[in-house]
Structures are given as structure tokens and as C-alpha cells.
Amino acid sequence: MDVVVLPTPADIARAAADRIADIVSQRPDTVLGLATGSSPLPLYQELARRHREEGLSLAQTQAFLLDEYVGLPADHPEAYRNVIDREFISLVDIPREAVNSPSGTAEDMTAACAAYEEAMRAAGGVDIQILGIGTDGHIAFNEPASALTSRTRLTTLTKQTRADNARFFNSLEEVPMHAVTQGLGTIMEAREILLIATGTSKAEAVAQLVEGPISALWPATVLQNHQHTTVFVDEEAGANLQLRDYYAHVHHNRPGA
Numbered sequence: 001m002d003v004v005v006l007p008t009p010a011d012i013a014r015a016a017a018d019r020i021a022d023i024v025s026q027r028p029d030t031v032l033g034l035a036t037g038s039s040p041l042p043l044y045q046e047l048a049r050r051h052r053e054e055g056l057s058l059a060q061t062q063a064f065l066l067d068e069y070v071g072l073p074a075d076h077p078e079a080y081r082n083v084i085d086r087e088f089i090s091l092v093d094i095p096r097e098a099v100n101s102p103s104g105t106a107e108d109m110t111a112a113c114a115a116y117e118e119a120m121r122a123a124g125g126v127d128i129q130i131l132g133i134g135t136d137g138h139i140a141f142n143e144p145a146s147a148l149t150s151r152t153r154l155t156t157l158t159k160q161t162r163a164d165n166a167r168f169f170n171s172l173e174e175v176p177m178h179a180v181t182q183g184l185g186t187i188m189e190a191r192e193i194l195l196i197a198t199g200t201s202k203a204e205a206v207a208q209l210v211e212g213p214i215s216a217l218w219p220a221t222v223l224q225n226h227q228h229t230t231v232f233v234d235e236e237a238g239a240n241l242q243l244r245d246y247y248a249h250v251h252h253n254r255p256g257a
């Protein structure tokens with residue numbers, strides 16, 4: 001796991017966009033894994049700017065979303081499919097039909113989750129997965145006590161996650177109780193992962209993710225076993241890291257750089 005501490009969310013957005021642009025230039029038909037939520041928004045804005053001003057094209061890519069609320073009507077503005085469309089897809093040239101998302105409205109959830117996994121496999125798997133992290137250590141909607149090998153499934157959100165996400169709704173009661181999420185085992189199959197965490201509220205989860213014991217209590221810790229994960233944090237989200245100075249030292253003294 002590489003840990004990169006940068007001064008601001010804008011610096012993180014540029015560094016993560018550099019990596020994505022690099023991968024897409026090597027492989028135009030890259031399969032992108034997209035997170036919603038506020039953490040990746042500066043990255044999506046930076047990619048959109050490069051598309052608009054510098055000719056970055058994502059036209060041959062495909063995308064898979066991590067998760068979706070259950071119980072929201074398909075046209076609800078906070079349904080993740082609509083959020084990602086508004087905040088990213090509509091600003092770049094990824095064809096809408098190349099964007100896949102778990103269904104939050106399927107009658108047969110088990111079959112829909114299995115079909116989603118199959119679609120990911122058929123696409124060749126995710127090349128680069130963008131992740132945020134919840135204050136309780138979730139990635140996608142794998143809440144504490146999720147199996148570290150879990151697959152795409154229906155899950156129940158914690159009180160903390162619903163409270164954290166209430167800012168996107170008119171009230172806490174409106175935040176769905178359930179979601180469909182890629183599992184931890186599913187996410188672990190991505191070839192490369194970029195996790196973005198900013199702000200003080202993420203400091204404890206980030207310290208656990210990077211330096212804590214691997215535990216279902218902090219689901220993101222499973223990423224310690226991933227071969228190619230970069231954790232981008234700003235000063236605030238990185239504030240509780242014990243080996244902060246060492247990560248900066250590693251970053252500035254890369255072999256061959």
C-alpha cells in the first residue's frame with residue numbers, strides 16, 4: 001500500500017487524475033470502477049477539465065459503480081446512478097451505455113447481484129478502482145462486520161453511515177436503510193485501487209486502514225492485502241498516521257524516480 005499525503009483535495013485530484021490519464025493513454029478501453037460520495041468529486045472535476053481543455057478522452061472506457069441505494073425511485077436525484085451521471089459521466093465522453101451500476105430496484109436481488117458480478121467478469125474486471133472511505137471504515141457499502149471475502153449483495157447501512165449521508169437528503173429519515181454493494185472480495189479483484197480520503201472526520205478510519213490490524217471491524221483494512229493500492233489523503237485525514245513522515249520519505253525517494 002502506498003500512502004501519499006498531499007496538502008489539499010485539489011492536489012489529490014491532480015495526482016489521481018494523472019494516474020488515470022496515464023492508464024487510459026496506455027489502454028484506451030480501461031475498465032474504471034467509480035465511487036460516488038463527496039471524496040472523488042474534485043477528481044471527477046479535474047478529469048472533466050482535462051477532457052474539456054486538454055483533449056483527454058474516456059470514450060472507449062467502461063465503468064462499474066460500487067453501490068446503489070435500495071428503495072429510491074430510479075429517477076431520484078440521490079440514486080447513485082444519477083449522482084455519477086450528474087457529477088461525472090455527463091461531463092466527459094464515456095458513453096452512458098458503458099456505465100454499469102448495481103440495481104437498487106430489482107425484484108430478485110440475488111439474481112441481480114450475481115448478474116452484476118458476471119458483467120464485471122465479462123468486461124475483464126476492473127482495471128482501476130476509485131474508492132472513498134466511510135467514517136466507520138466502510139468501502140463501498142461494506143459496513144463493519146462485512147466478510148472480507150464478500151461479494152455483491154444487499155446490505156444494511158449503519159446508523160453512522162445514514163447520519164453521515166443525511167447531508168445529501170432533506171432529513172435522516174429519507175436516507176435509505178439498505179443498499180446493494182460490491183463486496184470486499186469483489187473490490188479486491190480490481191487490478192489497481194486509488195482511495196481518496198479528505199478532512200478530519202476520516203482521520204481515524206484512515207489510521208485504521210493503513211496501520212490497524214486487518215479486521216472486519218474496519219472493513220477497509222482488507223486493502224492491506226491488495227497488491228496495488230494508493231491511499232491519497234490530505235493533511236487532516238492523515239493526521240493520525242503514526243508513520244506519516246516515513247510515507248512522505250518513501251514518496252520523495254522512489255527507487256528509479
Ligand code: F6R
Pocket residue numbers: 034035036037038039040066067080131132133134135138139140141
Ligand atoms: C460511495 C461509496 C462510499 C463512500 C463513503 C465516503 O459509492 O462507496 O463508500 O465512498 O461513504 O463518502 P464521502 O466521500 O461522501 O465521504
